[in-house]
Amino acid sequence: MAQDDKIDLCIVGAGPAGIAGAERAAAQGLRVVLVESGEIGGVAHNWGALPSQALSAAAERAHQIRTARDLGLGADEPRINFARVNARIRAMIDDVSPTVSSEHLIGQGIEIVRGRAKFTGPAALDVGGRSIKASYYFVATGSRPVLPDIPGRNAIAYFTPETIFELTRRPTHLVVIGAGATGLALAQAHLRLGAKVSVVEMVEPLAGEDSELVECALRRLRAEGLQLHTHTGVVSISASGDDEMTIDIKSGPDETQLVGSHLLFATGREPDVDGLGLELARVRMAGRRPALEKFGRTSNRRIFIVGDAAGHNGVHAARHSAERAIDAVTGNAGAEALVPRIVYTQPAIAWAGLTEYEARAKLGDRFEIVRCPLSQTAAAWARAESHGHVKFIVDRAGRVLGAGVVGSAAPELVSIFALAIAQKLTLSNLGALVVPYGAFAQIVVTAAAEFARGRPDGGSKGWQNKLKRLLP
Known part of the structure; x- marks a missing residue:
């Protein structure tokens, strides 16, 4: 050209x-x-x-x-x-x-x-x-990748989320600095592939995500054997023999050491x-x-x-x-779509729309929270994956303002939530879904029934509006 x-x-x-x-x-x-x-x-x-x-x-x-x-x-x-x-x-x-x-x-x-x-x-x-x-x-x-300025960092070999895939031998003990979405997902993958894994995080893991959903995921990670050190800083790093390194960490006044074979920095981008x-x-x-x-x-x-x-x-x-x-x-911009957030741990975490914190800041007490455990679906029991739950943020008319899920089906379910929020649908609307038996999406219908239970209008905006649409 x-x-x-x-x-x-x-x-x-x-x-x-x-x-x-x-x-x-x-x-x-x-x-x-x-x-x-x-x-x-x-x-x-x-x-x-x-x-x-x-x-x-x-x-x-x-x-x-x-x-x-x-x-x-x-x-x-x-x-x-x-x-x-x-x-x-x-x-x-x-x-x-x-x-x-x-x-x-x-x-x-x-x-x-x-x-x-x-x-x-x-x-x-x-x-x-x-x-x-x-x-x-x-x-x-x-x-x-953003690399923290830690004494001794440049004196040892380390990995970032872009170089960790160069490993051709299983780490004896992988130490991950950073418990964000990337750090935890890579930590769990190596843990399940047989490595001992420790994660060090200065603040809360997955800060900014819904704390309920995060805690559910962290319970599973700990149950699988992940060693998670929260509110812990890294003081220094040093080589400590053949194929080993010592990471000095501190939580409050307490100092201790981790001896690892490999080090991964997942400290942001x-x-x-x-x-x-x-x-x-x-x-x-x-x-x-x-x-x-x-x-x-x-x-x-x-x-x-x-x-x-x-x-x-x-x-x-x-x-x-x-x-x-x-x-x-090109002048073709329409309404902005809702982009879900996803954390690819197992169970995965996904969210779309307002969080509980954002709803409180924006609406005060003018909203409700509807929770349903995934164990209320046949899919969860049939697949032995009963951990996790969905969480809906709805206004008093039942309109979905935000929704999240922790569970193996989170990446698929969150698209339904995002569409419901974008289209201003209510839980009553979602309750009309016909979901194939054995699908995790049945939890959406179950949540709608939970919201409608005990409400004279069944969770909708009222039977009068429905009647008007039927009249000539």
């Missing part, structure tokens, strides 16, 4: 957000250039979310073998070969790669430019000496925007992060930040943010 050709959109970063934005824009007839200096698919595809899901799947299968007696089968300790698990993860990534390959994108009319990008002004981007001038620019460069020349593009910053308006628009009206670089968590959220920004650019 000649440099003076009209380019509608230039996207920097070919991860989930960049690819989703490029495909959406190309489908709407825009001329798109997608710039990437590394692997197509980004961190999520090559070193992050996808391999993490594959590792968790292997760990879940090992857990099922170990607990097969719960279903009346012979149980045994699974034979785990970390090298084979690692090889399967790499093979799986290769198998999926055609869906995010250059050829796949080029086939949709998207031009791929390889190289590092840097803004040279408010409306110009340089990639390896080529000046790209476009009507709009999307920065979808993702995020990178920050936007990976260094070196992009955002200052030359006149993008206003808020500390180390670009200051963003609706749809990820920056102070430079041509430039948007999307995906993890804009602080969105999860592949689904990153993709959605890019697609929303494309719709805003």
Whole structure:
């Protein structure tokens, strides 16, 4: 493509957000250039979310073998070969790669430019000496791990969530610093694959998530053998012999030591925007992060930040943010969709809409909480997965304002909750669902019945409205 050709959109970063934005824009007839200096698919595809899901799947299968007696089968300790698990993860990534390959994108009319990008002004981007001038620019460069400044950190070998999949031997004792969603999911996966695992967290695990749901998940993790040190800081790290390290930790006045074989830092992420020349593009910053308006628009009206670089968590959220920004650019933006939050532990945690804390701050006491244990479904008992419950935040008319679930089916159920909130449905509306027998979704109908119990109007807005709709 000649440099003076009209380019509608230039996207920097070919991860989930960049690819989703490029495909959406190309489908709407825009001329798109997608710039990437590394692997197509980004961190999520090559070193992050996808391999993490594959590792968790292997760990879940090992857990099922170990607990097969719960279903009346012979149980045994699974034979785990970390090298084979690692090889399967790499093979799986290769198998999926055609869906995010250059050829796949080029086939949709998207031009791929390889190289590092840097803004040279408010409306110009340089990639390896080529000046790209476009009507709009999307920065979808993702995020990178934040590493705490701990004495001795750089004197020992350690892993991040992007490098932990390089392990080809099972850790004897994996120490995870950080009990957020990523840290706990990776900790549980390695625990189920036979490693001893300790997690150290300065504050509360999964801070910001619903405490009821979190406590339910943590009980299961502890029951499986996870050693969880909360309100605990890391004082220092040092090598302590062949293939061992000592982590000095402190909780209040109490100090102790953990002796581990491997160390994983899962202490958060920050936007990976260094070196992009955002200052030359006149993008206003808020500390180390670009200051963003609706749809990820920056102070430079041509430039948007999307995906993890804009602080969105999860592949689904990153993709959605890019697609929303494309719709805003093309004038097709409709009502904003509700993006669920998911923690991929087992049991998983998922939430959509207002939390209990947010409801109290916004509504005072003008809301109700409806809880139902998953053990009220046939699916839970048939599959020996009776742990967990759903939690609905509803107004006094029964309209769903927020909802969460902890349990193995959480990632599937939360989509129903998000749709109900977006469509302003009531629990009475959800109670009309016809759910196949043996599905975890039966809990939604059960919760609706629980809310309606004892109410003269059955939990709806009143029989009068229903009658009016039937009259001519």
